[in-house]
Amino acid sequence: MRVVITGAGTINPLGADVPSTLRAMAAGQCAVTSLAIRDQRRLSVQIAASVADFDPSAHFPPERQRLLDRFSQFALVAARQAVQQSGLQLTGRLAAQTGAIIGSAAGGLSTSDDNFRAVYEERKSRVHPFTVPRLMGNAAASQISIDFGLQGPTFAVASACASSNHAIGLAFQMVRAGVAPVMLAGGAEAMLTLGGLKAWEGLRVLAPVACRPFSLDRTGMVLGEGAGVFVLEARDHATARGAPILAEIAGFAMSADGAHMVLPSAIGAERAMRAAIDDATLAPGSVGYINAHGTGTQANDFAESAAIAAIFGRRAAVSSTKGAHGHLIGASGAVELLACLLALNEGILAPTVGWRMPDPNCPIDIVAGTARRAVVTSCLSNAFAFGGLNAVLALVNP
């Protein structure tokens, strides 16, 4: 069974929907701003890419909000956009078969943070009764299933920064195998909280001013937040109802480095990319664009560049959009898949915002400065997570 994307939705630092996000990516806009959360003065990190001016009340009635952590809110907003674009009527037998797989690294961290603060700092003896259903990692997936009445395979995937790609990849495999005709898949993350930011500060990988992927003057990563959700559909099912087809997912592969918790392996990344290309029955020469994981950390940029160079040399154009929207952690792969849709459908390769100077350790063709025009018929989206977990999606024009 061939698998196509018939709907896309997002809310992320660049935009509150897909069209605004694609325009911002194409224009090379940067959504990194000064960070202003509660107890900001206790943080050394002063920048992030946040979803500004998000008003949950515009999307959910008060009684629903009480059960929704910020990451679930993002996931629902994105899922509703994706389903609307797909035009699917998720009722009856189709609703019974359709499920949702949503990746997230930290789940409902705002809820954990707020309630731990209440217990430890404010010495309160009780927390709100919905704390568990809000913070659990599968909350976003379950909320989507409840929102649309989906009764098929529904669960969460946690593989840190590769969570979205694993979620989309698993959903792809299910539709391809005929397990479900339609699946919703993507990722959501909202960890811009005092506790979440402190945890990242501890790793000493955060950039003070900007994220500069593959640039010699890189200083690290910038955290972001948001969600991306896609409707994956069997191609026959989609064409039979005249659905919009945004792209075909032709292949997916995952691998584990089996080596180190935070230092990535070029070999693991290369194995995942090669396997994704094989799964899609593509020749490496036909891959016109790679949306890199491109975190702007030295460890990632060197390993990923080595892996890309080993397979493609300089033949595939590469960009990382993390300089624009920050690192969305578990949501990153889903939002970054939009850059692949931009490349396939509009022939626009989003630039690597923040990139300033070539790095001899990154011997690949980096799209920088402004967007590049190119006819792209197939592309890859990379995600390489802490814990040494790699997940690569291969998309083609249908």
Add this chain to the structure above:
Amino acid sequence: MSRDVEAEVIGILARQAMLDPFDITNDLSPEDLGMDSLGLVEAIFAIEEAFDISVPFNANVPQGGEFDLSSVGSIVDHVKMLVTARG
């Protein structure tokens, strides 16, 4: 200063059930107010917060265990008792 426990409890239940406090009478049960089990748990949490008491409620025990939840009146009476015991 004596608090109007009854009015406060009814106010909390009304907010939870999204009803007008004037429509809530002592003979009604939580089900009559349209409250499901999660709503009831949330209302008890709000009562505990408002009066700084611990309500002995276990959602696994029929009728909530020691705490008599059969009607608005029984909830008010029990909360009054707990508030008095707290001193």
